[in-house]
Amino acid sequence: MADDFRASPRTEHERALLDVVRRYLDTYNNDVERLVLDVYSHDVDLYMTGGEIHGKDQFLAVELAILEAAPQRHMRIDRALICGEDTVVIEAVILDRARPEFFSPLCAIFTIRDGRIVRDHSYLDPSQWPGIAAAAPLATPGGLGKPAGA
Numbered sequence: 741m742a743d744d745f746r747a748s749p750r751t752e753h754e755r756a757l758l759d760v761v762r763r764y765l766d767t768y769n770n771d772v773e774r775l776v777l778d779v780y781s782h783d784v785d786l787y788m789t790g791g792e793i794h795g796k797d798q799f800l801a802v803e804l805a806i807l808e809a810a811p812q813r814h815m816r817i818d819r820a821l822i823c824g825e826d827t828v829v830i831e832a833v834i835l836d837r838a839r840p841e842f843f844s845p846l847c848a849i850f851t852i853r854d855g856r857i858v859r860d861h862s863y864l865d866p867s868q869w870p871g872i873a874a875a876a877p878l879a880t881p882g883g884l885g886k887p888a889g890a
Contacts, residue, residue, distance in 0.1 A: 791879035805875040812837035
């Protein structure tokens, strides 16, 4: 992974957005509790394929369940794109050192305010995701791709 995520910040504000993405990657791979507590806002809303998470308590429970089931999971960010004043899109992949053949693409759209992620829309295929079976009961059903009005 390139340190600059193949992004070219033009302003200090854009550099600050990318710093949040760097903190996200570092804590995702090294300290999931810090990820939830220090990188996301206290009232974060996450929407992913097949589920939703609202607030840090639910988010931490989900992440700890995934980590317990797949302690060697990790992420690589290949690209980050700054879109407007508060949005960064990442192109990434989830890997698992315990299963070297495992590879799951991920695209996430982060809304960032005051140095924290306040909204996360993550598009992924959860069917093979490391630890997802342990975490699924902790997420709220729904998420991205649900029918309008549902």
